[in-house]
Amino acid sequence: MSADDPIDRDGLRQRFWERVPLNKLTRKEWEALCDGCGKCCLNKLEDEDTGEVALTRVACRLLDGESCRCAQYPIRHQFVPECITLTPGNIAKNAYWMPTTCAYRLLHEGKPLFPWHPLISGTPQSVHDAGVSVQGFTVPEFEVPEDEWEDYIIEEPT
Numbered sequence: 001m002s003a004d005d006p007i008d009r010d011g012l013r014q015r016f017w018e019r020v021p022l023n024k025l026t027r028k029e030w031e032a033l034c035d036g037c038g039k040c041c042l043n044k045l046e047d048e049d050t051g052e053v054a055l056t057r058v059a060c061r062l063l064d065g066e067s068c069r070c071a072q073y074p075i076r077h078q079f080v081p082e083c084i085t086l087t088p089g090n091i092a093k094n095a096y097w098m099p100t101t102c103a104y105r106l107l108h109e110g111k112p113l114f115p116w117h118p119l120i121s122g123t124p125q126s127v128h129d130a131g132v133s134v135q136g137f138t139v140p141e142f143e144v145p146e147d148e149w150e151d152y153i154i155e156e157p158t
Contacts (some may be wrong), residue, residue, distance in 0.1 A: 005124040006069055007032055016118065022044045022107055023088040027068040030088065033107070035117050035127045039070030039087075039099035039156065043141055043149060046097070056152040061140035068133045101132050101158055132157045 009032050013020070016029050025033075041063040045054045062079055064071050078084050086094060091108045098105040103113055113120055116130035127133045134157070144152060 003106055007034060017113060022091060025110060032119060033103040035103055036068050036124050037127050037132055038063055041070065042134060044097055045149060049138060054153045055156050056149045057137060057139050057154050058141050058144050058149050058152050061141050063138060065138040068135050
Protein backbone atom coordinates (compact mmCIF):
# COMPACT_ATOMS: atom_id res chain seq x y z
CA MET A 1 0.00 0.00 0.00
CA SER A 2 1.49 3.33 -1.02
CA ALA A 3 1.09 6.50 1.01
CA ASP A 4 -1.28 7.97 -1.57
CA ASP A 5 -3.43 4.84 -1.99
CA PRO A 6 -5.47 3.65 0.98
CA ILE A 7 -6.12 0.35 -0.80
CA ASP A 8 -3.45 -2.31 -0.52
CA ARG A 9 -2.80 -3.36 -4.11
CA ASP A 10 0.50 -5.16 -3.43
CA GLY A 11 0.82 -8.90 -4.00
CA LEU A 12 -2.35 -9.32 -6.08
CA ARG A 13 -2.63 -11.94 -8.80
CA GLN A 14 -1.65 -10.38 -12.11
CA ARG A 15 -4.67 -9.00 -14.00
CA PHE A 16 -6.97 -11.07 -11.77
CA TRP A 17 -10.04 -9.04 -12.84
CA GLU A 18 -9.71 -10.46 -16.37
CA ARG A 19 -9.36 -14.10 -15.33
CA VAL A 20 -11.16 -14.66 -12.05
CA PRO A 21 -14.95 -14.56 -11.60
CA LEU A 22 -16.16 -12.01 -9.05
CA ASN A 23 -17.33 -14.73 -6.68
CA LYS A 24 -13.83 -16.29 -6.67
CA LEU A 25 -11.89 -13.14 -5.77
CA THR A 26 -10.07 -12.86 -2.47
CA ARG A 27 -11.24 -10.10 -0.13
CA LYS A 28 -8.10 -8.11 -0.97
CA GLU A 29 -8.76 -8.45 -4.71
CA TRP A 30 -12.40 -7.43 -4.21
CA GLU A 31 -11.36 -4.29 -2.32
CA ALA A 32 -8.71 -3.49 -4.94
CA LEU A 33 -11.43 -3.19 -7.58
CA CYS A 34 -12.55 0.09 -6.02
CA ASP A 35 -11.19 2.90 -8.20
CA GLY A 36 -11.70 5.58 -5.55
CA CYS A 37 -14.01 7.78 -7.63
CA GLY A 38 -16.44 8.39 -4.73
CA LYS A 39 -19.53 8.23 -6.96
CA CYS A 40 -21.06 5.36 -4.99
CA CYS A 41 -21.09 7.67 -1.96
CA LEU A 42 -23.23 10.28 -3.68
CA ASN A 43 -26.85 10.30 -2.62
CA LYS A 44 -29.09 9.07 -5.39
CA LEU A 45 -32.71 9.60 -6.27
CA GLU A 46 -34.68 6.73 -7.78
CA ASP A 47 -37.80 7.34 -9.84
CA GLU A 48 -40.44 5.06 -8.35
CA ASP A 49 -42.20 4.62 -11.71
CA THR A 50 -39.24 4.03 -14.02
CA GLY A 51 -36.57 2.81 -11.62
CA GLU A 52 -34.18 5.34 -13.16
CA VAL A 53 -31.44 6.41 -10.75
CA ALA A 54 -30.08 9.96 -10.71
CA LEU A 55 -26.86 11.02 -9.02
CA THR A 56 -26.74 14.16 -6.95
CA ARG A 57 -23.78 16.28 -5.82
CA VAL A 58 -24.99 15.61 -2.28
CA ALA A 59 -22.48 13.27 -0.69
CA CYS A 60 -22.69 10.94 2.27
CA ARG A 61 -21.57 12.73 5.40
CA LEU A 62 -18.56 10.41 5.63
CA LEU A 63 -17.18 11.10 2.15
CA ASP A 64 -14.02 13.17 2.04
CA GLY A 65 -14.66 15.33 -1.02
CA GLU A 66 -10.97 15.75 -1.84
CA SER A 67 -9.70 12.19 -1.47
CA CYS A 68 -13.06 10.70 -2.60
CA ARG A 69 -12.74 8.11 0.16
CA CYS A 70 -14.91 7.26 3.13
CA ALA A 71 -13.42 8.93 6.18
CA GLN A 72 -14.60 6.05 8.40
CA TYR A 73 -14.63 3.10 6.00
CA PRO A 74 -13.91 0.29 8.51
CA ILE A 75 -16.62 1.51 10.91
CA ARG A 76 -18.95 3.32 8.50
CA HIS A 77 -22.00 1.29 9.51
CA GLN A 78 -21.80 2.75 13.00
CA PHE A 79 -22.49 6.17 11.46
CA VAL A 80 -24.45 5.23 8.34
CA PRO A 81 -26.33 1.98 9.02
CA GLU A 82 -27.92 2.06 5.55
CA CYS A 83 -24.53 2.06 3.79
CA ILE A 84 -24.53 -0.93 1.47
CA THR A 85 -21.59 -3.30 1.68
CA LEU A 86 -21.18 -4.47 -1.88
CA THR A 87 -20.24 -8.15 -2.18
CA PRO A 88 -20.05 -10.75 -4.94
CA GLY A 89 -23.28 -12.14 -3.47
CA ASN A 90 -25.26 -8.91 -3.82
CA ILE A 91 -23.75 -7.23 -6.89
CA ALA A 92 -26.52 -8.51 -9.16
CA LYS A 93 -29.14 -6.84 -6.95
CA ASN A 94 -27.19 -3.58 -6.62
CA ALA A 95 -25.43 -3.06 -9.96
CA TYR A 96 -28.25 -0.90 -11.36
CA TRP A 97 -27.51 1.99 -9.01
CA MET A 98 -23.73 1.75 -9.14
CA PRO A 99 -21.89 4.28 -11.30
CA THR A 100 -21.56 3.23 -14.94
CA THR A 101 -17.76 3.46 -14.64
CA CYS A 102 -17.61 1.34 -11.45
CA ALA A 103 -15.32 -1.68 -11.74
CA TYR A 104 -17.75 -3.87 -9.82
CA ARG A 105 -20.57 -3.01 -12.21
CA LEU A 106 -18.37 -3.24 -15.31
CA LEU A 107 -17.06 -6.69 -14.41
CA HIS A 108 -20.53 -7.88 -13.40
CA GLU A 109 -21.72 -6.80 -16.87
CA GLY A 110 -18.77 -8.52 -18.58
CA LYS A 111 -17.07 -5.25 -19.57
CA PRO A 112 -13.39 -4.30 -19.23
CA LEU A 113 -11.96 -1.76 -16.82
CA PHE A 114 -11.12 1.70 -18.10
CA PRO A 115 -7.44 2.58 -18.70
CA TRP A 116 -7.56 5.12 -15.85
CA HIS A 117 -8.44 2.44 -13.26
CA PRO A 118 -5.64 2.26 -10.65
CA LEU A 119 -5.16 -1.47 -11.30
CA ILE A 120 -4.25 -0.63 -14.89
CA SER A 121 -2.65 2.81 -14.54
CA GLY A 122 -0.70 1.90 -11.42
CA THR A 123 -1.74 5.06 -9.57
CA PRO A 124 -4.86 6.07 -7.63
CA GLN A 125 -4.47 9.62 -8.99
CA SER A 126 -5.46 8.49 -12.49
CA VAL A 127 -9.19 8.42 -11.64
CA HIS A 128 -9.02 12.10 -10.66
CA ASP A 129 -6.80 13.05 -13.60
CA ALA A 130 -9.32 11.42 -15.96
CA GLY A 131 -12.09 13.61 -14.48
CA VAL A 132 -14.33 10.71 -13.50
CA SER A 133 -14.18 11.18 -9.74
CA VAL A 134 -16.28 13.49 -7.57
CA GLN A 135 -13.19 15.28 -6.31
CA GLY A 136 -13.93 18.88 -5.42
CA PHE A 137 -17.60 19.18 -6.36
CA THR A 138 -19.62 17.48 -3.66
CA VAL A 139 -21.85 19.05 -1.03
CA PRO A 140 -22.15 17.32 2.36
CA GLU A 141 -25.62 15.90 2.96
CA PHE A 142 -26.02 17.76 6.25
CA GLU A 143 -25.89 21.04 4.30
CA VAL A 144 -28.84 20.22 2.00
CA PRO A 145 -32.35 19.26 3.14
CA GLU A 146 -33.39 15.97 1.56
CA ASP A 147 -36.39 17.57 -0.14
CA GLU A 148 -33.93 19.78 -2.08
CA TRP A 149 -31.66 17.00 -3.35
CA GLU A 150 -33.32 17.02 -6.77
CA ASP A 151 -31.89 20.53 -7.23
CA TYR A 152 -28.44 18.92 -7.07
CA ILE A 153 -28.89 16.21 -9.73
CA ILE A 154 -25.82 15.85 -11.94
CA GLU A 155 -24.73 13.88 -14.97
CA GLU A 156 -22.32 11.15 -14.00
CA PRO A 157 -18.69 12.09 -14.67
CA THR A 158 -17.57 9.55 -17.28
